[in-house]
Amino acid sequence: MAAPLSDGDRRKQISVRGIAGLGDVAEVRKSFNRHLHFTLVKDRNVATPRDYYFALAHTVRDHLVGRWIRTQQHYYERDPKLGLDLEELEEIEEDAGLGNGGLGRLAACFLDSMATLGLAAYGYGIRYEFGIFNQKIVDGWQVEEADDWLRYGNPWEKARPEYMLPVHFYGRVDHTPEGVKWIDTQVVLAMPYDTPVPGYKNNTVNTMRLWSAKAPNDFNLQEFNVGDYIEAVLDRNLAENISRVLYPNDNFFEGKELRLKQEYFVVAATLQDIIRRFKSSKFGCRDPVRTSFETFPDKVAIQLNDTHPAMSIPELMRILVDVEKVDWDKAWEITKRTCAYTNHTVLPEALERWPVSMFEKLLPRHLEIIYALNQMHLDRVAALYPGDIDRLRRMSVIEEGDCKRINMANLCVIGSHAVNGVARIHSDIVKNSVFKDFYELEPEKFQNKTNGITPRRWLLLCNPGLADVIAEKIGEGFITDLSQLKKLLDFINNETFIRDVAKVKQENKLKFAAYLEEQYKVKINPSSMFDVQVKRIHEYKRQLLNCLHAITLYNRIRSDPSTSFVPRTIMIGGKAAPGYHMAKMIIKLITSIGEVINNDPYVGDRLKVIFLENYRVSLAEKVIPAADLSQQISTAGTEASGTGNMKFMVNGALTIGTMDGANVEMAEEAGEENLFIFGMRVEDVEALDRQGYNAREYYERLPELRQAIDQISSGFFSPRDPSCFRDVVNMLMYHDRFKVFADYEAYIKCQGQVDQLFMDPREWTKKVIRNIACSGKFSSDRTIMEYAREIWGVEPSATKISTGNQTHKYSGS
Secondary structure (H helix, E strand, O other), X not given: OOOOOOHHHHHHHHHHHHOOOOOOHHHHHHHHHHHHHHHOOOOOOOOOHHHHHHHHHHHHHHHHHHHHHHHHHHHOOOOOOOOOOHHHHHHXXXXXXXXXXXXXXXXXXXXXXXXXXXXXXEEEEEOOOEOOOEEEEEOOEEEEEOOOOOOOOOOOOEEOHHHOEEEEEOOEEEEEOOEEEEEOOEEEEEEEEEEEEEXXXXXXXXXXXXXXXXXXXXXXOHHHXXXXXXXXHHOHHHHHHHHOEOOOOOOOOOOOHHHHHHHHHHHHHHHHHHHHHHHHOOOOOOOHHHHOOOOHHHHOOEEEEOOOOOOHHHHHHHHHHHHOOOOHHHHHHHHHHHXXXXXOOOOHHHOOEEEHHHHHHHOHHHHHHHXXXXXXXXXXXXXXXXXXXXXXXXXXXXXXXXXXXEEHHHHHHHOOOOEEEOOHHHHHHHHHHHOHHHHHHOHHXXXXXXXXXXXXXXXXXXXXXXXXXXXXXXXXXXXXXHHHHHHHXXXXXXXXXXXXXXXXXXXXXXXXXXXXXXXXXOOOOOOOEEEEEEOOOOHHHOHHHHHHHHHHHHHHHHHOOOOOOOOEEXXXXXXXXXXXXXXXXXXXXXXXXXXXXXXXXXXXXXXXXXXXXXXXXXXXHHHHHHOOEEEEOOOOOOOOOOOHHHHHHHOOOEEEEOOOOOHHHXXXXXXXXXXXXXXXXXXXXXXXXXHOOOHHHHHHXXXXXXXXXXXXXXXXXXXXXXXXXXXXXXXXXXOOOOOHHHHHHHXXXXXXXXXXXXXXXXXXXXXXXXXXXXXXXXXXXXHHHHHHHHHHOOOXXXXXXXXXXXXXXXXXX
């Protein structure tokens, strides 16, 4: 007779079955054992945790494949028999760090929502061999290590060599009577790798297709017909370098040729793939009436996720005009109706402006097309605004100057039928500032689509305790309709619910404290306030303001150690771009402040400053459910939206933040009095710009600020190198674009209000419940429904695809 399952074992068994709706446990075991058998090599008969992980992943993949195919068709030595520790296996999985900051993570949420909503959607990108670097902290400094995430293989992907496509670079343009030809090019092959994207309990499995660069077999051999064959084969690396490594800049443009190659590579491969599918599907060219591209925009929508895929516009024009022989004006109409552009940043240094000389060499035909498109555009503007030369200059895709450049954002706007920002305040800035001239020309083009996050990953998966407590009160409907969280408003004064929510938070804090101790040998007080700021390190995100608060608290404790203080653990995490000197100095400052505070016996466990090394998705899934306070403190008007802010809100942290990005809408949903809002609004920042920001004024007027800056400046936090932070202080005092000092006083005061509320756990938890209840708007399902209806012209489908037979070899397109 089998021993009864403990609650933990039952939860593990249910979770194995529920991972992808696997169904019969006996079948899962059988499949798992079969994979384990084939995973073990002949000379090794003891299974490692990694073997278990791969066997489990392949089992899940097998079960997804059947549904994956049907979705595509529908659109067109522990004994493994016993319970395994699923969490231990999850730890083995590498993060696929194939993006920077929130942009790639947003795309992943969107893919989850599109599958859950039954939309026939593909996500396209590059299969970088090395993703975002792993961050090590050595002597307080960031050190980068290569992220060899494919070292042990990736069980979730399937190579599709049968869909390999050529991508052309360099060469020259030949204008012939038969049309324009791009000739004498270098060819790189794009090999697709497909990853299944399962919808939540609807049997839909969409595709994420990532391209890897491969050299053709004759690569460079023709150049070496009398020479060095070995050298030619080694040169294959030059082609394959295209997908070697992710550029680690977030909100910063670096005009490197290899980066432009990457951008064109993903675009060229993707557009060929889309057109092949359009032609071969039932709405494509099997029907002689449909050989035309007339219906292309009715069947295909291309959403440009920032300007990185902007080359889609001239590339689609090139294919339509040069290859498919479509009339120029008709091609332009098709292109505009197909493409839509999402703007993700207003920082001028982040906007892509490629040198014309680089295009001339790398993509000569595309340069001709861009010039022609720009001429059409400027002719139209000149006709509407005669004599307004300055307007023509501002609106041109080509920027004149010592180095002529192509403004990719302007190209995206003229080549798209819809342009959107990612939070209401950001979309207003896009209309009134960044693309003001374009908005005046075509106001109907401009929309807002406030970002969202998937509740499957960011609540259900990362915070099962909270999800359970919510489901007990309101059922499970919120998982696919997050607006149902509003029902929790009925339980704000329910003592049992208040206690349960507080208990889950405390359990998450204990678990995270144990993780920090085990991984980093850092001991923290789990009853202290967990005050968290995790995001890329950037001056505009103002981690320095957080540092000044930590120093101010420290000085207050030191000046009167007998006073009672609300204990705090300040955790800051995030990566700095390797070439961003100031961001790296900010990390060094955080670690140096921690070094002093954490080792001061007068302070004890009342205050700790911890730098969370190597912040990434898998660490976010641990720290966010444990946070009490979420810091979203960018200068008003600089953060387009933010999505971390939403993750903290739905996981029961309270927000201290400026009126920036999506914070504005969070305050609107929950009530401003239920967030800790402080500091300048956009209008105040603009007014301060007009009058001139003078940091010294605040330094002279505010004694606690002056003391903190003097300590940083004098070497108090860097005794072995007193001038270590000279550049940081100099920036703050004389050229701080993000006005840290201007918000210091309001921030410190607001943090005092945070302390007051934290001392009343019941009132704190009631505010937490209100925030969770009002977070429903911030589901990526809502965002995607808006894109689908208002930009792509499609309706989400509630149809559940039938399960059918589970044994398949994958053959989808």
